[in-house]
Amino acid sequence: MNPGLLFDAVLVTVLLWVAWAALASRDLFRGIVLFIAFGLVLSMGWVRLGAPDVALAEAAIGAGIAGALLLATWARLPGKTEERPGDDLEGQERDHEQR
Amino acid sequence: MSSASRPPGEPGLLLRAVLALLLLAAAAGVALALVAGQVAPGLSGAVAAALPDSGASNPVTAVLLNFRGYDTLLEMAVLTAAVVGVWSLGPAPRIRETEPSPVLLGMNSVLIPLAPLICAYLLWAGSSRPGGAFQAGAVLAAAGVLFIISGRRPAVHLPAAPMSWGIVAGLGVFLAVALAVMPGGRELLEYPRGLAGALILLVETAATVSIALILAGLFIGGRPEDEP
Amino acid sequence: MSSALLYAGAGMGLLLVGVWALVLRAHLLRKVLAINVMGSGAFLLLVGAGAMGGGPVDPVPQAMVITGIVVSISATALALALVLRIAYATGKAALPEDRERDLMDREGR
Amino acid sequence: MNLLLLGIAAFLLLNLAAGLWRVMRGPTAADRMLAAQLFGTTAVAVLLLLAEGMAQPALRDVALVFGLLAAVAAVAFVQRVWSRGGGHDGH
Numbered sequence: 384m385n386p387g388l389l390f391d392a393v394l395v396t397v398l399l400w401v402a403w404a405a406l407a408s409r410d411l412f413r414g415i416v417l418f419i420a421f422g423l424v425l426s427m428g429w430v431r432l433g434a435p436d437v438a439l440a441e442a443a444i445g446a447g448i449a450g451a452l453l454l455a456t457w458a459r460l461p462g463k464t465e466e467r468p469g470d471d472l473e474g475q476e477r478d479h480e481q482r
Numbered sequence: 483m484s485s486a487s488r489p490p491g492e493p494g495l496l497l498r499a500v501l502a503l504l505l506l507a508a509a510a511g512v513a514l515a516l517v518a519g520q521v522a523p524g525l526s527g528a529v530a531a532a533l534p535d536s537g538a539s540n541p542v543t544a545v546l547l548n549f550r551g552y553d554t555l556l557e558m559a560v561l562t563a564a565v566v567g568v569w570s571l572g573p574a575p576r577i578r579e580t581e582p583s584p585v586l587l588g589m590n591s592v593l594i595p596l597a598p599l600i601c602a603y604l605l606w607a608g609s610s611r612p613g614g615a616f617q618a619g620a621v622l623a624a625a626g627v628l629f630i631i632s633g634r635r636p637a638v639h640l641p642a643a644p645m646s647w648g649i650v651a652g653l654g655v656f657l658a659v660a661l662a663v664m665p666g667g668r669e670l671l672e673y674p675r676g677l678a679g680a681l682i683l684l685v686e687t688a689a690t691v692s693i694a695l696i697l698a699g700l701f702i703g704g705r706p707e708d709e710p
Numbered sequence: 711m712s713s714a715l716l717y718a719g720a721g722m723g724l725l726l727v728g729v730w731a732l733v734l735r736a737h738l739l740r741k742v743l744a745i746n747v748m749g750s751g752a753f754l755l756l757v758g759a760g761a762m763g764g765g766p767v768d769p770v771p772q773a774m775v776i777t778g779i780v781v782s783i784s785a786t787a788l789a790l791a792l793v794l795r796i797a798y799a800t801g802k803a804a805l806p807e808d809r810e811r812d813l814m815d816r817e818g819r
Numbered sequence: 820m821n822l823l824l825l826g827i828a829a830f831l832l833l834n835l836a837a838g839l840w841r842v843m844r845g846p847t848a849a850d851r852m853l854a855a856q857l858f859g860t861t862a863v864a865v866l867l868l869l870a871e872g873m874a875q876p877a878l879r880d881v882a883l884v885f886g887l888l889a890a891v892a893a894v895a896f897v898q899r900v901w902s903r904g905g906g907h908d909g910h
Binding site for chain 3: 497509524529567571697701703
């Protein structure tokens with residue numbers, strides 16, 4: 384099998400899975416982090432498609448600015464509980480002092 | 483997502499089924515078009531043939547600023563409209579005062595000067611290889627975002643007036659250049675031969691600064707207010 | 711099967727996942743993410759289909775996609791500002807008709 | 820040579836997929852964010868490998884931009900999300 388195609392197959396699988404996980408996950412913060420990862424993987428996809436200009440735009444905007452924008456908005460959303468962001472119900476290991 | 487934990491308002495089975503059906507139909511249509519459809523020759527050849535006259539040797543830049551300049555002109559208008567929309571929603575939220583950590587300040591002092599350097603490099607590279615105004619503008623905006631996030635007092639509320647002028651400068655310069663070439667029987671955005679390279683560079687530089695300011699303005703999340 | 715076809719198919723997949731989440735997830739921030747995923751899918755479909763002929767990749771779809779990426783980030787920023795407005799005005803980041811559903815998502819649970 | 824570079828790139832990509840486990844699992848927001856930062860580093864490495872493997876030196880520029888901009892999301896996280904415990908600022 385063509386090694387390039389194999390690489391592409393791995394990349395596409397990861398891409399689709401990350402997108403699905405970002406949109407389906409319960410935890411909104413986890414969704415945002417997965418969306419940042421999605422931008423990174425997609426940028427590599429543009430490179431493989433032979434579109435380095437698009438990869439540059441995606442890297443600059445998708446990985447950096449969109450992530451910062453989403454995180455800043457998430458932090459400002461009212462009505463979050465006093466818990467640390469992103470804690471899972473099942474794994475509450477507080478490594479930080481309680482307020 | 484197990485059905486047992488589904489809250490009462492969760493969309494019903496019918497909605498899910500109809501949605502799945504519609505999506506599958508759409509996917510089947512596109513798949514059919516992709517697999518069975520004829521592959522059109524595309525525009526690579528046409529772009530390559532016209533490239534020597536365009537003023538840029540990177541085909542993507544040539545398409546963006548010359549062959550499909552309308553797209554980019556209107557895109558600048560959309561960006562300006564978006565920032566007007568965000569600013570019209572209200573003043574920028576006041577950031578709670580926090581003393582920026584020395585680690586952050588040290589990192590900023592390394593990263594922020596690097597951004598204009600890489601921005602200029604991408605702008606310069608854009609005419610001959612991957613790069614260009616949007617990418618350069620986004621890198622410059624990242625420096626602005628870092629500056630805003632680090633939350634030092636003067637940076638939180640950027641002076642509104644110079645920022646507004648900078649934001650409309652990209653659209654303004656692009657429009658001015660597009661109209662300025664019209665005398666002499668040329669159409670809108672039809673750059674004269676020989677001057678095309680210089681005009682594209684002018685438009686790109688203005689667009690880069692504008693895009694950086696627009697993205698930073700969007701990040702602020704509201705109308706910037708000068709110090710009370 | 712070529713790489714370009716693979717990526718075009720992935721673009722279609724992203725489009726489907728995006729529409730699915732846009733309709734079924736209640737939280738507005740999640741809807742913004744879904745629209746972004748949909749957009750990326752459309753871009754991938756466009757460039758992937760443009761690359762299927764072989765040879766050098768068509769620069770016209772590439773330029774359109776770069777324009778699209780920049781427009782989509784500004785639309786996202788506007789949408790996020792509106793989401794915050796709605797959240798401050800109503801206390802919930804969801805459209806009125808699916809407020810109850812939103813309770814799950816809003817807390818990040 | 821080309822095959823080797825592509826193979827290493829694919830291996831790094833699989834590493835990235837393994838790192839997604841940490842994003843899914845958490846348990847704290849910092850764990851998830853750090854994993855995403857690790858992806859940024861992995862992406863830089865993959866891009867540099869692809870630049871050699873596909874003989875496209877322009878991809879180094881993409882890696883450069885990645886390296887610079889991956890920090891922005893991390894700073895936004897530390898300043899806006901972690902330092903104030905997800906609280907909202909003055910409204």
